Amino acid sequence: MFCYDIKYMSQLYSFVKQQLAYQRRSAGLELDIGTIMQNNYWVNIYSKRKMSLKELKLIANRIRRRDLRAVFEAGAGHIGGEMSVIDILTALYFDVMNVDPDAPLNPNRDRLILSKGHTALALYIALSERGFIPKDEISTYFKPRSRLSGHPDCNKVPGIETNTGPLGHGLPVGVGMAMAAKLSNAAWRTFVITGDGEMQEGSNWEAVMAAAQFRLDNLTLIIDHNRLQQGARLAETNNLAPLAPKLGVFGWAVEEIDGHDLKAICEALSPETVASGRPKCVVAHTNKGRGISYMTDNVAWHHKVPNAKQVELGMAELEAEARTGEPDP
Amino acid sequence: MFCYDIKYMSQLYSFVKQQLAYQRRSAGLELDIGTIMQNNYWVNIYSKRKMSLKELKLIANRIRRRDLRAVFEAGAGHIGGEMSVIDILTALYFDVMNVDPDAPLNPNRDRLILSKGHTALALYIALSERGFIPKDEISTYFKPRSRLSGHPDCNKVPGIETNTGPLGHGLPVGVGMAMAAKLSNAAWRTFVITGDGEMQEGSNWEAVMAAAQFRLDNLTLIIDHNRLQQGARLAETNNLAPLAPKLGVFGWAVEEIDGHDLKAICEALSPETVASGRPKCVVAHTNKGRGISYMTDNVAWHHKVPNAKQVELGMAELEAEARTGEPDP
Amino acid sequence: MNFRTNAGELHDCRDAFTSTLEAMAAQNTNIVVVCSDSVGSSKLGGFRERWPERLINVGIAEQNLVGVGAGLANGGTLPFVCAASCFLTGRALEQIKADIAYSNANVKLCGISSGMAYGELGPTHHSTEDFAWIRAIPNMAVVAPADRIETTAATEWAAAYDGPVFLRLSRVGVPDLLPEGHRFELGKANMLRDGTDLTIIANGTVTHRAVHAAEDLAAKGIEARVLNMATVRPIDEDAIAEAACDTGAIVTCEEHTIHGGLGGAVAEVVVESAPVPVKRLGVPGIFAPTGSANFLLDEFGMSPAGIAESAIELLKKKA
Amino acid sequence: MNFRTNAGELHDCRDAFTSTLEAMAAQNTNIVVVCSDSVGSSKLGGFRERWPERLINVGIAEQNLVGVGAGLANGGTLPFVCAASCFLTGRALEQIKADIAYSNANVKLCGISSGMAYGELGPTHHSTEDFAWIRAIPNMAVVAPADRIETTAATEWAAAYDGPVFLRLSRVGVPDLLPEGHRFELGKANMLRDGTDLTIIANGTVTHRAVHAAEDLAAKGIEARVLNMATVRPIDEDAIAEAACDTGAIVTCEEHTIHGGLGGAVAEVVVESAPVPVKRLGVPGIFAPTGSANFLLDEFGMSPAGIAESAIELLKKKA
């Protein structure tokens, strides 16, 4: 069975075996957990106490700096959308979500799907900061045979729930997860992050309807509303703005926030703000390229790679922000 | 080229050759036009003058009666959705649309896409009443090798613009048609009819966004809002009602009408009621199975086939309506 | 031992599928069903009555259907995703690739009314490309049972198997072929009849036609082996190579286009293991005309007589 | 006459595609382009600058993309629908089947960055099932040009051809192989090199690798014929049958899964015309790991040396 596959693969890529149905996902991950334990100095801290707003800001800032460096080193990435989503990821992993790097498959974990999978690098860095993967592994991003490829692979990287990359897949999968929790009366929550351009995919609206019909108040959609898509502004392409009334008319509870205000994000995602019987959409107003002035709100930086000079500039700005707690204007 | 295909087919089905790219669609249709001319006593009348409301009602009634008989004879059809869409089809073919059975490919014709292609039988009958195909051909519906199969085939049947059957295909194609008219500054209009259950398909919402973005005021979507889908009511499955605010929030001009009031349909579809720069959606409130009391608003009749007794009953009701001009209560 | 067909009794395999599903669901509360306004066509009314909350109907939205299936599996349930095969595969193919296969979600995709079961509804409703579409995707098991008994066996197997499955089912009536109690093994062909002159490889609704053809051929003194190749991916390379070596010629029959389906999979193995003449029967690369599945199968040369004729023709090419 | 590769200069065939498209659009005002937020990746910036109103960007919505293409064709324009091949094919497959192929819409579907051009972006972005997916659909012409020159020729041909086309393009740099001024003929293979010992059949980005392999083999005294099989549907049955008869063994190479693609199409013809041993090279039925297209092609045995090695191995099986 699959013998032609296995014959080939075992010679070349032992990790690819995980793709085969003969093996449980968890079996593949156990290996990684071992590695993680050695490298992971965050686990104990983060899992034990609530972080302060200042700490959260510093983590977001550190993720941004690591991201900038990693994009430069790899010569690849989607830096604009990474910078815009990092505060949201920080809030989720370091304040909102109940996850445990020691038990990444704990059935009662909260689930996050980064549906805008092209910004995987930001997710990898968040996962490494949170202790799911070794921090030094970030340097393998985009390298041949690395498990940290351009889009996230749930069979290789602990903490990732489903494979994304094609836009418009995450919300349907999130609906399924939230349904599963409802079926077993479990308290865990499901979070999905989409891009705003991504909301042009019809598959998302199928899921929007279903989530409302199924009254999935354990599902939260966060739209990273940076007003830019790949080649142009949403307004020039397919203008979904304003987003809030569209979700609202489909029966969702909608909240609009500043997607770079960590306090606002944490509040909007806290379980207390859930409206019973309704899925929640957080329209997070963000800036693509946030934190690095020359990238901010500039469509050219969707997946452009900065040169050494630009990295230096960006790093200086991010370091200044780390000191002051506020981004440069 | 394609030689293995052609070799096989020419022995068996000469009409299937039309599928091959070597032949123009029109070549296939010329043959049919000849046949049509002999059978067609409506063309001269309809193409020359405006019909009265009474005449329209009689045509709709005649289409209903033919539909009921055809479903019984073929042992197949989607009678519920056929009955609900017949008034809309009647208004389009006998009042609103600029089409000519003598020149079904006239570049300046108005286009209609019956996106809820499962109700093709109603379309075939409307086309036969309007002179596009011989009336007696309706008896071939669903028969082996018939060109009148369960879903419409634009390469075989004149007057059909694109093949439908899988739900959610018509509106995107309609957006393309309307764009083509805009590109050439042509005055022809595009009409798309979808089911209400069909609007659960995400592909429709992609097209909804695009039509608004492109300001396609030459595009009209008519939603046959009969509140039932295949297996249950919309409300029990995936409740899109109310539809009007959903289309409205995406930037469409929306009008709600009684989808069995021929005067209201004709008015809602008349060019005068178009809002410049906005695509128009007519939410036509209809009844599935309309005209036959035991079918009306009954989900069982999505594609059930009536028995002889039921046909008799239905026919009596429809005949009574023809006399009085109003359906039985 | 030759399996004989009993053309007298024809069974709609959906009944075997849903009754097996219900029997399993009564034992295994993790089993859920996901459908897209396809309760009736998937014969899920009974399931819905017994476990309304475990029957998740997403409406007419196949992309969401498959995505929801993936999410349900992640959340610890065992989802059977049921919809007309043409829409399930064609409309949600990228979801099948990314959310199910590549994510290795333990989801059972059940393509109902596959092939030309919706013959008269026209090519939009013919699912005659699904073998080619799904078997191109890594990590998918593709299975098309031949009768009621194998449908039960394959459905039970699918629930036990830990990985993505595409079960290709039909509503077209077929006689019993396999012995009661038959157990399904992934990637393993069943020899329904042995023979030395050639091999007929078939699956799904055309398998009994192949067996009939072999009986007709036997009456003419030609001994055909018949392989029921229910698994299209991973294909049983050994059985095919053996058939090629032992019998020297192969006819494939499928309710599917001849471009890239079962015949294609067989051809791929034959040329790499033991090149012998093969004749592929199926839909010959055209959009089929209107007609019932059985009418169309006959038209496309897959009546028992048609298959036998192709076999005799092929024997002339045998080295 | 043997075509020789000039590995010195590599060309991104998207440039040939868009410059040809622009040249044609300047003459033929019916030509329009439809894309899905894919102006940059399809290199359509120049087209947009010259004819902004004829560049229709539907946003990130591939189903709508293909439907809009069909509608534009109905309305009298000649649409080139351009998007990343993985999304164009996988996300809109039913639209391709129903709106384009079955409706016989005169639409040119241009799958950009096909194969593993997006190697490092992972399998969701690898379009290594598209041959299998699209060639299963009746009435589709499936064409994968090998170089800059053939890309130009195929693009010109597509505009003139009256019917649905899937043009499979890449961004991976390739050297020139065909002579300047080459004209494309649908369903006709080009012999890039003649030989008697075996035939290598390839297309798209791996064609030049096949030519190199043949040169390597020649140095070892093995004469390989090389066929550039740009058309996958309808496949050139005569050229394949001839190659099988003349050379007795065939290696196929493609930037695609080995299940149902070019190799599958070749195997189907070989077993029905002249059964000889075939070795299919391609992505071996797995989700590929991270890496550039060229890295992965090498890994999967399609370096010139790898192809030559497979050829030598195959010769042992030759009758």
Ligand SMILES: Cc1ncc(C[n+]2csc(CCOP(=O)(O)OP(=O)(O)O)c2C)c(N)n1
């Ligand atoms: C189905 C699909 N179509 C196209 C793409 C290519 N693509 C990658 S990112 C992107 C733009 C996304 O824009 P948005 O969702 O706004 O994300 P962000 O601005 O956060 O980067 C596109 C079109 C894709 N990944 N998937």
Ligand SMILES: Cc1ncc(C[n+]2csc(CCOP(=O)(O)OP(=O)(O)O)c2C)c(N)n1
């Ligand atoms: C993509 C797709 N999924 C499923 C079906 C099967 N189907 C045919 S009709 C129908 C119900 C349609 O309901 P609605 O759109 O409300 O039409 P109507 O009530 O007018 O019949 C379904 C699910 C289909 N034809 N296409």
Ligand SMILES: [Mg+2]
């Ligand atoms: Mg954005």
Ligand SMILES: [Mg+2]
């Ligand atoms: Mg309805």
